[in-house]
Amino acid sequence: MATLAPIEVDPRTCSDVFNQPVGDPDRTPRHSISEVAAASGLTAHTLRWYERIGLLDPVDRSASGQRRYCDADLHRLAFLGRLRLTGMTVADMLRYVELARQGERTFEGRRDLLVAHREEVRQRIADLHATLAVLDYKIDLYAGKIADRGEPARRQQRKKQSA
Amino acid sequence: MATLAPIEVDPRTCSDVFNQPVGDPDRTPRHSISEVAAASGLTAHTLRWYERIGLLDPVDRSASGQRRYCDADLHRLAFLGRLRLTGMTVADMLRYVELARQGERTFEGRRDLLVAHREEVRQRIADLHATLAVLDYKIDLYAGKIADRGEPARRQQRKKQSA
DNA sequence: GGCTTGCTTGGAGTGCACTCCAACTCGCTA
DNA sequence: TAGCGAGTTGGAGTGCACTCCAAGCAAGCC
Numbered sequence: 001m002a003t004l005a006p007i008e009v010d011p012r013t014c015s016d017v018f019n020q021p022v023g024d025p026d027r028t029p030r031h032s033i034s035e036v037a038a039a040s041g042l043t044a045h046t047l048r049w050y051e052r053i054g055l056l057d058p059v060d061r062s063a064s065g066q067r068r069y070c071d072a073d074l075h076r077l078a079f080l081g082r083l084r085l086t087g088m089t090v091a092d093m094l095r096y097v098e099l100a101r102q103g104e105r106t107f108e109g110r111r112d113l114l115v116a117h118r119e120e121v122r123q124r125i126a127d128l129h130a131t132l133a134v135l136d137y138k139i140d141l142y143a144g145k146i147a148d149r150g151e152p153a154r155r156q157q158r159k160k161q162s163a
Numbered sequence: 164m165a166t167l168a169p170i171e172v173d174p175r176t177c178s179d180v181f182n183q184p185v186g187d188p189d190r191t192p193r194h195s196i197s198e199v200a201a202a203s204g205l206t207a208h209t210l211r212w213y214e215r216i217g218l219l220d221p222v223d224r225s226a227s228g229q230r231r232y233c234d235a236d237l238h239r240l241a242f243l244g245r246l247r248l249t250g251m252t253v254a255d256m257l258r259y260v261e262l263a264r265q266g267e268r269t270f271e272g273r274r275d276l277l278v279a280h281r282e283e284v285r286q287r288i289a290d291l292h293a294t295l296a297v298l299d300y301k302i303d304l305y306a307g308k309i310a311d312r313g314e315p316a317r318r319q320q321r322k323k324q325s326a
Numbered sequence: 327g328g329c330t331t332g333c334t335t336g337g338a339g340t341g342c343a344c345t346c347c348a349a350c351t352c353g354c355t356a
Numbered sequence: 357t358a359g360c361g362a363g364t365t366g367g368a369g370t371g372c373a374c375t376c377c378a379a380g381c382a383a384g385c386c
Contacts, residue, residue, distance in 0.1 A: 032362080032363085033362090033363075034362075034363085043344085043345075044362095044363085045344070045345055045346075046343085046344065046345085048364090048365090049343085049344065049345085052366090062352095062363095063352095064351075064352050064353070064363085064364095065351080065352080065363080065364065066352080066362080066363050066364075067363085067364090079297070082293070082294045082297055083294075084343095085290055085294065086290065086291055086294045089342080089343090090342075090343065090344095091342090104308070104312065107305050107308050107309050107312070108305075108309060110305060111302055111305035111306065111309065114298050114301055114302050114305070115302055117298065118295065118298040118299070118302065121291050121294060121295055121298065122295070124291060125288055125291050125292070125295075127248055127249065128249055128284050128287060128288050128291070129288070130245070131245045131246075131248065131249045131284060132281065132284055132285070132288075134242070134245055135277050135280065135281045135284065136281070138242075138277055139274055139277050139278055139281065142270050142271075142273060142274035142277070143274065145267070145270050146270050146271060146274065149267065149270070195332085195333085196332090196333075197332075197333085206374085206375080207332095207333085208374070208375055208376075209373085209374065209375085211334090211335090212373085212374070212375085215336090226382095227333085227334095227381080227382050227383075228333080228334065228381085228382085229332080229333055229334075229382085230333085230334090247373095252372080252373090253372075253373065253374095254372090
C-alpha cells in the first residue's frame with residue numbers, strides 16, 4: 001500500500017460517484033485509513049466519524065476488521081471534502097447523501113441543494129473580494145506609515161496624499 | 164435615534180479607525196445597541212460579548228447606563244465584521260486590536276497580520292472557484308438526467324454525451 | 327400605578343465539528 | 357514469545373463563537 005496522491009479536484013472525478021461514477025472508479029477495497037487520511041486531508045478520526053454518522057456507507061473491511069477504502073470511496077470523499085471546505089454544514093451534506101441513496105427520484109432535490117450551495121459560494125466569493133479591497137487599502141496605509149517613520153522628513157507630504 | 168443604514172464596506176470607511184479615523188468619524192455617543200446590531204448584522208448579545216472580551220473598548224454610556232455607540236465604534240465594527248466574515252478567528256482579531264492599542268510601534272505587526280490574512284482570503288477564493296466548477300458540472304449533470312427522465316426516448320443519446 | 331419595551335449583568339448553556347481516550351485486537355519482525 | 361505499530365470501538369471531551377437566562381432597572385405611555 002503505497003502513499004496516495006492527494007485526491008483530485010477535477011470536476012469529473014466527483015461527478016456522480018454515488019450512482020454512476022465517472023470513469024468507473026475501481027471498487028477494489030485496498031486503501032488503509034491512514035492512506036486515505038493523508039490523501040484527503042481529513043484525520044482518521046474524522047473518517048471514522050463520517051462513516052459513523054452516515055456520510056460514508058460502511059467501508060469494506062480486511063480479514064482482520066480494518067477498513068479498506070476503494071476508489072469510489074475516495075471520489076465521494078473528494079466531493080464531500082469540497083462541500084465541507086466551502087462551508088456546507090455536515091447536516092446538509094448528510095441530507096445530500098441521503099437523497100443520493102434514494103436513487104433517481106431525488107435528482108431534483110439534489111440539484112436544488114447544490115444550486116442553493118452554489119449561490120452561497122458565489123456570495124462568499126463576493127464577500128471575500130470586498131474584504132480583499134479593504135485589506136489592500138489598509139496594508140498600503142501601513143506600508144506608507146512604516147516608510148514615513150523611516151523617513152520622517154517626508155511625513156508631512158505623504159500624509160497629504162494618503163489621508 | 165433613527166434606524167441606521169447598514170455599515171459601509173468602502174475601504175475608506177474602515178481604514179485606520181483606531182488611531183487616525185479617515186474622514187474624522189464623529190465621536191458623539193448616540194447609537195443604541197439595537198441600532199448597531201441592526202446595522203452591523205451582529206446581535207446585541209455579540210456586541211456585548213465583543214466588548215467584554217476586549218474587541219471593543221468600553222463603550223460610552225447614557226445617564227441610565229445604556230450603551231451609546233459613536234461612529235468610530237461603527238467603523239471599527241465594520242472592519243472587525245469584515246475580518247470575521249472572512250474567517251479570521253476572534254483570537255486573531257483580538258491580537259490585531261491589542262497591537263493597535265499599542266500605537267505606532269506595532270505597524271509592522273499589524274501589517275503582517277493583515278498580509279497573512281489576505282493570503283488566506285486569496286486561498287479561499289481559489290478554493291471556492293474550484294468548487295464552483297465542480298458544482299456547475301454536477302448541476303448540469305442533474306439537469307441532463309432530469310430532462311432525460313422527462314424524455315425517455317432520448318436517454319440513450321444523452322447518456323453518450325454526458326457520461 | 328401598572329404595563330411594556332429596551333436595556334443591564336455574570337455566568338451558564340448551546341451547537342457544531344471534530345478530537346481524544348482507554349482498552350482492546352491484529353499482523354509483523356527480531 | 358515479546359514487542360511494536362497500526363488499527364478497532366463507543367462514548368466522553370474539546371474549542372470556538374456565540375447565545376441565552378434570570379433578575380433587575382429606567383423611561384415612556386394609558
